[in-house]
Amino acid sequence: MAILRKNDVVKERPVIIVLYGTPGTGKTSLATTAESPMLIDTDRGFDRAVQRPDIVVTASQWEDIYNEEIIGKYVIENGVQVWKPGLISECKTIVVDTAKAMLDDYLSAYAVKMDYKLEKNSLKRYGLMGELFKQFVSVLRANESDIVFICHDKENTDGDITKHSPDCTGQSKDLLIRIADQVGYICKENNNRVIKFEPTDNRVGKNVAEIPDTWIPNYGTTEFETCMADIIKRVKKAIISKSDAQVKAKKDVDEARKKLAMVNDAEGANALIEVAHGLAKIHQKAFMNQMIKELSQKGIVFDKVTKKFVQNDKTAGSGNVA
Structure with a gap:
């Protein structure tokens, strides 16, 4: 087998x-x-x-x-x-x-x-x-x-x-x-x-x-x-090229997740948005939702109006990417 x-x-x-x-x-x-x-x-x-x-x-x-x-x-x-x-x-x-x-x-x-x-x-x-x-x-x-x-x-x-x-x-x-x-x-x-x-x-x-x-x-x-x-x-x-692209896409996601684990402030989170946009299209939305979920536990929330991460503020809207 x-x-x-x-x-x-x-x-x-x-x-x-x-x-x-x-x-x-x-x-x-x-x-x-x-x-x-x-x-x-x-x-x-x-x-x-x-x-x-x-x-x-x-x-x-x-x-x-x-x-x-x-x-x-x-x-x-x-x-x-x-x-x-x-x-x-x-x-x-x-x-x-x-x-x-x-x-x-x-x-x-x-x-x-x-x-x-x-x-x-x-x-x-x-x-x-x-x-x-x-x-x-x-x-x-x-x-x-x-x-x-x-x-x-x-x-x-x-x-x-x-x-x-x-x-x-x-x-x-x-x-x-x-x-x-x-x-x-x-x-x-x-x-x-x-x-x-x-x-x-x-x-x-x-x-x-x-x-x-x-x-x-x-x-x-x-x-x-x-x-x-x-x-x-x-x-x-x-x-073969599609397979190679899939391998590269998986590697890019793994690297992005490592960077996500190291983010501790809104500035680092917003910098990671550009990384998310650079992923293969099929992975972008899922990774953004993962960012929103994990960073909210660190007091960093996603503002739907500005499309940016901010330090915890009760007036800021937060939630998954639509």
Whole structure:
């Protein structure tokens, strides 16, 4: 069991990205510009991509995806059990095209094959599917593989708003969105292809890396050849930088609390207000309230009118920051 403390630096890890969009927007072609890709083709679409990935696995059932040749197996060598890696060990990125076929068709059928009673019990079937899916993802992550799931676009109309989302059934889509680090919608604007990660009222998205709407380079250009690999690098960098920022924010709060413990007069308290304003925004209000509470016990109260600390005066208003 791995234990991660709050001040530990987070190491780079594999990421999971979901891409969805309308037909003809080049979802598969973009995904296979990731580093050393293996394409698990459940939608018979690999031959439509503008370039062939390193390895193509054509699948028509779950057993074609989760098997010893792909994942690996234990073998006995010289009387010792050793792990023999499968094809995934040769690849840096696993691309699943499409996630709907893999989850809603193949994995669902496999779950029923394991227990025929699940055919009429969708709740338990999706529970088992969730466990099998997590197992699949865990194996890929253990191999340090990045994962790109491709989905078609599904439109749902609510009044005047048409919302775009990955085409999977509700439970399958929930699994994908929850586990994904980044969810991008690919569409065409002014005859250019663009990928959009930021969620809005009319589309599902997830944007950990805070990537703005990005034009996808034209096929055949140097920029296109590494487009997905570059996006994945940005997501990994963003995750690490957010972790570093959290560590720094915690360190700043700890230092501010040490200074608070040493304050014994209004002058020192007011100087500490500037320190509070310099903290990460999420910590500012909580630290100011902590100041007000602890300093009031020392006879130093916060005047809501002047927004300053003063020595104890019965006419001065005091209280938490609103």
